Amino acid sequence: MSLIKIEKVSKSFKGNILFEQASASFDKSKIHGIIGHNGSGKSVLFKMICGFVNPDQGNIIIDSKYRSKSSTFPKQIGFIIDRPGYIPGKTGFDNLKKLADIQRLITDEDIKNTMIRVGLQPDARQKVKHYSLGMKQKLALAQAIMENQEVLLLDEPFNALDQESVQNIRNMLIDFKEDGKTILLTSHNKEDIDLLCDHVYQINQRRLEQIR
Numbered sequence: 001m002s003l004i005k006i007e008k009v010s011k012s013f014k015g016n017i018l019f020e021q022a023s024a025s026f027d028k029s030k031i032h033g034i035i036g037h038n039g040s041g042k043s044v045l046f047k048m049i050c051g052f053v054n055p056d057q058g059n060i061i062i063d064s065k066y067r068s069k070s071s072t073f074p075k076q077i078g079f080i081i082d083r084p085g086y087i088p089g090k091t092g093f094d095n096l097k098k099l100a101d102i103q104r105l106i107t108d109e110d111i112k113n114t115m116i117r118v119g120l121q122p123d124a125r126q127k128v129k130h131y132s133l134g135m136k137q138k139l140a141l142a143q144a145i146m147e148n149q150e151v152l153l154l155d156e157p158f159n160a161l162d163q164e165s166v167q168n169i170r171n172m173l174i175d176f177k178e179d180g181k182t183i184l185l186t187s188h189n190k191e192d193i194d195l196l197c198d199h200v201y202q203i204n205q206r207r208l209e210q211i212r
């Protein structure tokens with residue numbers, strides 16, 4: 001069953017053509033990898049799926065169960081796209097709590113459990129401005145998954161993570177898939193793609209070419 005469908009999507013920015021009649025279909029309960037060189041449009045694709053950027057032409061169809069009708073906020077979609085902004089003077093927990101307060105779907109306990117799951121200490125008083133790069137990445141991951149979203153769009157989720165953390169997050173994503181979640185991820189690391197992805201799309205000549 002196709003959960004996200006990209007239909008003949010074209011997108012350019014001031015003459016920089018990224019997609020021209022690109023199509024793809026992403027099934028439920030699978031891990032889909034999107035690969036392509038720097039600047040090929042991976043992050044823009046994720047922004048279009050989330051509804052933050054509109055295609056110039058074509059459609060992006062998301063199964064109605066996983067989007068919210070009333071607001072532009074994608075309810076059942078968790079995402080990391082580029083580097084998220086945080087309040088530097090607050091702790092990791094306080095940052096996540098502020099985001100969780102928007103929808104009020106989860107408890108403080110849920111936030112703490114998610115932090116532990118990605119390898120952060122929920123009760124640490126350290127402010128985010130003093131976080132290392134890898135810790136910021138874990139915070140981005142925690143933000144993306146904390147509301148138990150059914151669909152995850154993860155733009156370079158393994159960036160800056162140490163080997164043990166990479167392994168932990170890979171296992172977590174496989175568990176998510178087994179729970180029925182649908183994941184789209186980008187990575188410049190071939191091993192991540194080879195090990196995790198059921199299907200792989202490469203951005204090639206402004207299209208999404210399925211190579212697996």
Ligand SMILES: Nc1ncnc2c1ncn2[C@@H]1O[C@H](COP(=O)(O)OP(=O)(O)OP(=O)(O)O)[C@@H](O)[C@H]1O
Pocket residue numbers: 013016018036037038039040041042043044045
């Ligand atoms: N809002 C925007 N306005 C103008 N150009 C943009 C905008 N957003 C993205 N672009 C351009 O679109 C191109 C694709 O950007 P994108 O961030 O999607 O690349 P990417 O495939 O994710 O690259 P990377 O591997 O480096 O993350 C880049 O040339 C970028 O400058």
Ligand SMILES: [Mg+2]
Pocket residue numbers: 042043082155
């Ligand atoms: Mg990118």
